[in-house]
Amino acid sequence: MTTTTNWTPRDDRQVEDAMRRGANRRELLQMVMAGGIGLAAGGAILGRAAAALADTPVKGGHLVAAGWSASTADTLDPAKASLSTDYVRCCSLYSRLTVLDQAGAVQMELADGIETPDAKVWTIKLKRGVTFHNGKTLTANDVTFSLRRHLDPQVASKVAAIAKQMTDIRALDPATVQITLTAPNADLPTILAMHHFMIVAEGTTDFSKGVGTGAFRLDRFEPGARSVMSRNEDYFKTPAPLNSFEFFAVADDSARANALLSGDVHIAANMKPAQLRLLESQPGVVLERSIAGNYTNLNMRLDMAPGDRADFVAGMRHLVNRTQIQKTVLRGICEPGNDQPVPPSSPYFNAELAAPAYDPEKAKALFNKAGMLGQAIPIVASDAAVGSIDMATIVQQAGAGIGMNFQINRVPSDGYWANYWLKAPVHFGNINPRPTPDILFSLLYASDAPWNESHYRSERFDRLLVEARGSLDNARRKQIYAEMQGMIATEAGTIIPAYISNVDALSQKVKGMRKSPLGNLEGYAFAEHVWLAA
Amino acid sequence: MTSRVPSLILGRLLIALVTLTIVSFAVFFATTLLPGDTATILLGQAATPEAVAGLRTAMHLDDPALLRFVYWIGGLFRGDLGTSYANHVPVATLISGRLANTLKLAGLTTLVSVPLALTLGITAAMWRRTLYDRIVTVATIGIISVPEFVVATLAVLVFAVYLKWLPALSFTYQVDSFAGLLRAYAMPVVTLTFVVAAQMIRMSRAAVIETLNTPYVEMALLKGASRPRLVLRHALPNALSPIANAVALSLSYLLGGVIIVETIFNYPGIAKLMVDAVSTRDLPLIQSCAMIFCFGYLILITTADIVAILSNPRLR
């Protein structure tokens, strides 16, 4: 890169992203100029980005990728998938009825079409001629079996709560499935695009073979260690460019980055902000930034002290220095947050909702009004919620400036979600991206939400949620969701300072990685599309 | 007096068995004391009270601890380590491959570190209070005082990232030649050698110096024996017992204590398996791993005790 500017490969990718979104040359050049680069050099950058897009897939090669989370509980059962490693493997071995594209729009995968008259009864037509890795043809019975599994408590499905609404799942004929819901839900096609709703063959009990309809066949699988897969030539979509790919997890962040730098792996997923400086300085490394969606948030339970005093919660909103969190903790790899869970990439994002300004004096006045100035308040943080310890430190520092004594209670990652999250009065959470506002709201903010982090209750909110869910009128939904975002930002006890982008580090040879609102590594489904340049 | 040796050894083995029984009891109840519930953790963010209750019953988690202990110990005697809670695979299957890896790494590290450490320790004692001795001492303490993860990460940066001589991760399944073995094991073995050698160096030096202070060695010195001869012929045989103990204690670290090396080099060994098991509260797996560590430790210290018995001139 040129030495006279602060233009980095990261910015290169932004230009490329803008081109993908269809920005014109003038807009692009403006972006480049804002980066402090002259017109001639800017042209070169655009040329480079265009070349990256124009590349055509090269067939062949063996790709090695390192994820970040693994455990002996690794599984190829999509219903039980819980770590990124599981998602990557399931996405490569199985297919879903629908998938989400880069813009978050629903595309058909195993389904040929999905129809409903009332958002309550849904008819799904399946593609014909799709075969499993063992030669068996896909039928409606495979789909009903796969979906019904989530309702069986013995399966212990991770999405049992979401699947619960599918009261009747039946095969109308070998290529048609009908799903009846307890109540109308216009989001069903999006829900079916979640990783857990991958389709397996009817009657499967042993998932260690990974027999699916996906782009790869399983060669080896060692839970907690690694998996090796090779291309499925009979794939019903375009067969993958890669001959084979190996996936394992390296839990240690710097070890993962080093494995990429030494050439042992082609992809090192999920780099920490503090590692980017090293990676950016390396010539052969490309950083791929995901669509911002997950977030680490500060939760104050509204049903117990100190969060039961509205002035305390309001004071905290002004005490959290969002800009500093975005700059120092996240190193700018994020989008500003406005205290509600729908990310800016969503079509339903309420852009008019502004985050409260950092104002320690105002916070001090509010704490004083709540009668809590000078009190010792514990904040539970853990490495389990990414960046939470650093965020807590920032809050603690800001508090020290106005006479508040926040005590950080750092607890082990091990057992955090079971023992502290949702339980401690003031604590941090970390929420992964979900495809629809409805899922986010029902999971996190409805009065009966299973993960109601701040124990927020509002009858109006619950009513709006049901209304929007059953509505097939998109403009109306957008309006309702905007109002609900406002309610969360002002009434609930959750402070969401930023939506975090994950950054995957790729070898320059890896091409064709796309983006997905479901997470980094193309929503874990990268293996099907990437190829290795010669 | 020769007849006493077999009975002493037999006694040591019996003591090891008693210890193993105590340990199995302790391990079982320690693991049941871990906070957090397997069913809740397995269901993760999807844990509803009904789901947890159902899973608890299915997994026999509601049976009294004593009953589960009896089942478990009964299974151990039949060679059945139980089934993992987390992924329903027999524990023996999960452990076998990992244990082989751990033993391989431990074996190679032993081959490198023990001769190196004993040579350094004994020679340092031989030339006690010389510059050589001082250098060995400072270097030894200096090396162990650098945290293991720094040594390992530094080694990766130098040899894998900058020089590109070795892979950053230990790909054990690519070992098909001596060069492959070297590539996969060089950095983990060197890192672990740094960690375990220090105690052996320090203790063998101390033990030899202790015996050098005894009157009969001083007698030999007065008779004009050379220093190396003095150490090797007179002091060393008497220092063998403490040295064997120090070696055993150091090597016991190689079974369960190598978690950091396993993490940084992504080496699929048994320590990482146990940490995984702790975080998923996979009790059968935790207990089996802990028993393996204990078993290994007892083999080592019993061996050391037997060496001590055999090397003791009063018993020979």
Place this chain on the structure above:
Amino acid sequence: MKTHSSTGTLAARSGYRINPVGVASFSVVLFWALVALVAPYITPHSVGEMIDADYFGPMRPGLWLGSDYLGRDMLSRLILGARYTVGISLAAVFIACFTGVVLGMASAVLRGPVDMVLSRLLDALNSIPSKLFGLMVVAAVGSSIPVLILTLALIYVPGAYRFSRALAVNIETMDFIMVARIRGEKLPYLIASEILPNIIGPVLADLGLRFVFIVLLLSGLSFLGLGVQPPYADWGALVRENIGGLPFAAPAVIMPSLAIATLTISVNLLIDNLPQKIRDRSAS
């Protein structure tokens, strides 16, 4: 193997000779102890304050040891870290060695069932890998400083016990112990006045090594996400949280490593070079 009978050996030639290495290492230990004592009064910045817009910043005036991964002043963090590393490790090593050595000597003197039970229990304790034991205890009881000290101490009691018992058993067979026993001396007198002076040298050497292990285990526990509460951090935790700076040779990772090395090396050299009269009471 040292006994009263070894009067007039090589060791006796040196008395309270002042040894330059001993003085130097004592000064370093004293320096860190003083830093730990006055830490809150000499830190140039608050430990949690992010004063540098950059991260892993270089050494420069005002930021004498550079900045850490969040842009905090390394010098202040290192100074306050001394409190935890020196304090916790010293407390833990003394508890561990005191308990282990007293129990070891008592076992050697009392023999029989006491010895049998203690030895088996402590062997059992020792056979659980230390990091996992630490993980279990701290996960069960939480991570407060007293718990941390006791956990670290408990992990190292069996080693100290095994070592001192082995030494004491050798002494216990000597004639002068027999004489003391016949005089009717009680257990406390036997271990404090007759056995301890004869094993103090090796026991101190063992203590020095154990100190290093404890300093490192403290950082090992930090590696597993346990330890001192933020914004404070012990030296090992400082190394760990800034390990990302290693490729840039950032002072944020090198300085705490050096601090650990100077402290542990000095403690061990100090023990090696204690005046002979303290080390080998037997030689007087």
